[in-house]
Amino acid sequence: MGRMMQGAMEDWADMLRAYGMKATPQRLAVAGRVLGRPRHVTPQGVLDELRREYPALSLNTVYQTLQRFAAHGLLRELEAGGRVWFDSRTEPHDHAICSVCHRIEDVLAAPESVPPALQGWRIESESRVWRGVCPSCRRAGG
Numbered sequence: 058m059g060r061m062m063q064g065a066m067e068d069w070a071d072m073l074r075a076y077g078m079k080a081t082p083q084r085l086a087v088a089g090r091v092l093g094r095p096r097h098v099t100p101q102g103v104l105d106e107l108r109r110e111y112p113a114l115s116l117n118t119v120y121q122t123l124q125r126f127a128a129h130g131l132l133r134e135l136e137a138g139g140r141v142w143f144d145s146r147t148e149p150h151d152h153a154i155c156s157v158c159h160r161i162e163d164v165l166a167a168p169e170s171v172p173p174a175l176q177g178w179r180i181e182s183e184s185r186v187w188r189g190v191c192p193s194c195r196r197a198g199g
């Protein structure tokens with residue numbers, strides 16, 4: 058493990074403790090995978106990435122860790138393509154999901170005005186999921 062990685066791990070350990078979470082090696086590994094850069098992950102995807110290094114890691118532990126990060130505002134939970142995703146970009150934005158390769162991408166656009174049907178509402182968040190076939194799947198004949 059490089060010096061920079063080590064430093065980041067210590068920062069995440071501090072952060073976990075600040076949120077009242079024990080800084081277990083498994084939670085640190087999950088933090089290292091999902092925080093600090095824009096990513097969309099599923100619990101199963103994180104488990105697959107970490108399984109070799111942490112054979113005892115369970116899907117439940119990954120899921121609970123991601124949910125606790127989300128509860129503290131470090132991740133945003135969203136549903137797209139029939140799956141639950143955790144997004145490390147927490148400001149409001151839309152998503153596009155490819156129905157062939159299931160890749161998920163951020164759609165960063167200027168927020169639109171609230172539809173007339175929502176007059177009188179105090180809107181807290183809004184998120185759309187665009188579905189389609191991504192350019193590389195289209196090139197592959199999808």
Ligand SMILES: [Zn+2]
Pocket residue numbers: 155156157158159160190191192193194
């Ligand atoms: Zn695709």
Ligand SMILES: [Zn+2]
Pocket residue numbers: 097144146150151152162163
């Ligand atoms: Zn996103």
